[in-house]
Amino acid sequence: MDNLEKQLICPICLEMFTKPVVILPCQHNLCRKCASDVFQASNPYLPTRSGSLTSGGRFRCPSCRHEVVLDRHGVYGLQRNLLVENIIDMFKQESNSSKPAPERKEETPMCDVHEDEKINIYCVTHGVPTCSMCKVFGAHKDCEVAPLSSIYQTKKTELSDGIAMMVGNNDRMQGIISQLEEACRAIEENSRRQKTLVCEKFDKLYSILEEKKREMSQKVTDEQEEKVNYIRGLTRKYGDHLEESCKILEMGIQTMEEPEMALFLQNTKPLLKKIEEASSAAHLDKVERGYESMDRYKVNFKKEGKALRSIDFIQGEGTEIMKEKGPRLFLEVLFQLPLPNLLPPSR
Known part of the structure; x- marks a missing residue:
């Protein structure tokens, strides 16, 4: 039972x-x-x-x-x-x-001061149960008392209301905890998404820089090939002229060894004309001074470097709210901010 x-x-x-x-x-x-x-x-x-x-x-x-x-x-x-x-x-x-x-009477508690007296009244002044002897002769003789039954029902109602209130408070607290856990999961998910978007923006910036590097390097390479081809062509012309001069020089030496005067004089006139033509290099191109310099392809990325170092997230509505009204209201609008543009303004 x-x-x-x-x-x-x-x-x-x-x-x-x-x-x-x-x-x-x-x-x-x-x-x-x-x-x-x-x-x-x-x-x-x-x-x-x-x-x-x-x-x-x-x-x-x-x-x-x-x-x-x-x-x-x-x-x-x-x-x-x-x-x-x-x-x-x-x-x-x-x-x-x-x-x-x-059997249930044995469960009635006894007074600590008067051991033979049962606790049968309630001291309203001190808020404790006591016995009749304490009210008549003891510490509670000047206190206000009431029957246990009336106080019992009142306190039982208060306790029941308190338990019900605690149940409601626990429910609300559990709801708050669930909302906070959901907010944590949302923050983690949104952070992963924003990190992905930031990386995509930087990858796009890297690709722009790589494309510009290839374009500028190609300009230097094109001029290099043009100048080298010109110098090599000029080298071949001077080589051909030198080879022709050596042949004429050899013919001159052979003519100097000719013992027959008539034959010597007969060969001297055309040979002297060839020597005169071979001695002149006026018809050959000359390389201008500083032609080999490539200094005009100078670069200065001070402004661009400054712009890159200044890359940051756009300061929007959420930042101002964070400064002025605290993190609670900031969290309410955090995920409504626009996607930051990580590229510097075009110049």
């Missing part, structure tokens, strides 16, 4: 279930009044009718924390557990017939 009685205790009022008993979707039971108290504590702003909530809403089971969703009838829409009510009736009948009443 004791074990059965434990199973018939309401988790809110800590007393045996008071009819009507309602059954929650999670199969746990509550007194309808206790269910209404828990519901009202969890939904303090819902409209009431005659002191009872009747509109739809939700609260959590105090035993397993399962969320109970109510329809428009509120707690009156919950199904009554007639089986539990019948068991309560049978238990009370069995208890009254088989369990002797005096």
Whole structure:
């Protein structure tokens, strides 16, 4: 019977279930009044009718924390557990017939000062239970007292209300924790997305720089090839002229060895003309001074370097809110900021 009685205790009022008993979707039971108290504590702003909530809403089971969703009838829409009510009736009948009443009297606490006196009154002034002797002769003789039964009901109601309020507060606290965890997940996901976008912007900037580097390097290479080809062509011309001069020189030496005067004089005139032509290089091109210099392809990236070092996120609405109104409001608009443009302005 004791074990059965434990199973018939309401988790809110800590007393045996008071009819009507309602059954929650999670199969746990509550007194309808206790269910209404828990519901009202969890939904303090819902409209009431005659002191009872009747509109739809939700609260959590105090035993397993399962969320109970109510329809428009509120707690009156919950199904009554007639089986539990019948068991309560049978238990009370069995208890009254088989369990002797005096056993519970032994549980009445005794006064610490007057050991033979039972605690049977409540000192309202000090807020403690005491005995009649303490009121007449003891420390509470000048205090205001009241019967235990009246204070018992008042304190039990206060405790029940406090438990219901704690259940509602715990539900709200759990909701806040869930929202904060969701905010953490959103921050991590948004951070990953923004990092990806930042990397894409920098990759685009790298590609622009690489393309510009190839373009400028090609200009230097084109002029290099043009000048080298010109110098090599000029080298071939001077080489051909030198080869021709060597042949004429050899012919001159051979003519100098001619012993026959008539034949010598006959060959001298055309040979002298060739020597004169070969000695002149005026018809050959000359390389201008400084022709080999490539200094005109100088670069100065001071401005561009300064612009690159100044790359940062766009200072938008969220930054001002962070400075002026703190991080709480800043978080509300953080994910509405525009995507930062990481490229410097075109010049």
